[in-house]
Amino acid sequence: MTKVTLTVNGRSMSGQAEGRTLLSSFLREELGLTGTHVGCDTSQCGACVVHMDGQAVKSCTVLAQDVDGASVTTIEGMANADGSLGTIQQAFQDHHGLQCGFCTPGMVMASAALLAENPKPTEAEVRHYLEGNICRCTGYHNIVKAVMAASGQDAGGAVAAE
Structure with a gap:
């Protein structure tokens, strides 16, 4: 040991x-x-x-x-000092970027790394960056919306991947 x-x-x-x-x-x-x-x-x-x-x-x-x-x-x-949800966590909640929640910690952490590198990513950049994270519930659409919202961009423009 x-x-x-x-x-x-x-x-x-x-x-x-x-x-x-x-x-x-x-x-x-x-x-x-x-x-x-x-x-x-x-x-x-x-x-x-x-x-x-x-x-x-x-x-x-x-x-x-x-x-x-x-x-x-x-x-x-990732939470705020007062224990409330951090920006990315709140965006995941607001945009329904989780269902069962199992992938959510990894998705939030990967999203935070992306936004640290690229504060205003495009939807395609978000999708590409999160390729190493698997979600079996959401279909990723709302996760992408959450990341876009956390970056301060319009989340309504995110479209489902074909």
Whole structure:
């Protein structure tokens, strides 16, 4: 076991991890942050996306011991300081960008990374950026609308992909 210390959502946190422990498991099981979901353990679904040192990563592909000293933001860190929903989270709620909610943490985290890189993406850019995240409920249309709204653009113009 190795001691892993990192900054998670602005707070210093530590825990023990075996060499094979994935960051997704470490966050959920060792640190008790269960908002990061694990859907596949093969980096196919994107439900486990977190930000590590400012970059979106699929936490099921990163070993916990490799994040020692890093800064990680999880879905729990996306809320406003008063606990209310952050801009992207609120847009997902307002535009019905979720149904079962399983993919939502990864979608929100990926969307935040996109908007950090490209504050005013086109609808095509949103769709392309989110290709690594699977949603089996919504058909993506309302997710795209939510991201467009979170960017301050007209969400009503988003059209269903053919």
